[in-house]
Amino acid sequence: MPASEEESEEGDEGSEEEESGHKRSLSAILKLLYEQGADPDRIMDEIKDIVVKTLIVGQPYMSHIYRSCQPEDYDNSMCFQILGFDIMIDKYFKPWLIEVNQSPSFATDSPLDYEVKKAVLRDAFRLLNVSQERREKFILMKQK
Numbered sequence: 001m002p003a004s005e006e007e008s009e010e011g012d013e014g015s016e017e018e019e020s021g022h023k024r025s026l027s028a029i030l031k032l033l034y035e036q037g038a039d040p041d042r043i044m045d046e047i048k049d050i051v052v053k054t055l056i057v058g059q060p061y062m063s064h065i066y067r068s069c070q071p072e073d074y075d076n077s078m079c080f081q082i083l084g085f086d087i088m089i090d091k092y093f094k095p096w097l098i099e100v101n102q103s104p105s106f107a108t109d110s111p112l113d114y115e116v117k118k119a120v121l122r123d124a125f126r127l128l129n130v131s132q133e134r135r136e137k138f139i140l141m142k143q144k
Contacts, residue, residue, distance in 0.1 A: 023112055038093040047087055047095045082124055
């Protein structure tokens with residue numbers, strides 16, 4: 001199966017826990033789909049397309065709500081939101097958007113759940129470019 005960009009940085013090929021039970025890692029799902037004759041790269045491209053189009057449609061609403069709550073934040077730097085996308089893949093390997101969760105749960109009930117949610121938060125903080133250096137620069141800028 002082609003390598004997926006969602007593979008963990010540690011190079012973990014997948015544990016038995018990731019490949020059984022009701023919660024599975026993305027790499028385990030893609031492996032299973034590949035074994036059933038699907039093209040995981042095509043499926044991931046279609047899922048990304050669904051996510052992007054959903055964000056484009058929802059952006060005006062989210063922007064309005066944000067502006068209503070934070071009218072003085074001209075540089076859009078006061079908040080961010082993590083969304084959860086529930087995607088179903090039908091018997092023809094076509095992904096379908098089921099729902100978007102505005103407040104996805106970060107509770108964990110298994111080691112896999114913990115690792116997945118930890119990675120989501122880590123990636124969010126990377127995208128936000130959160131660091132002690134940036135915090136110190138921000139504090140100095142506010143003091144001027």
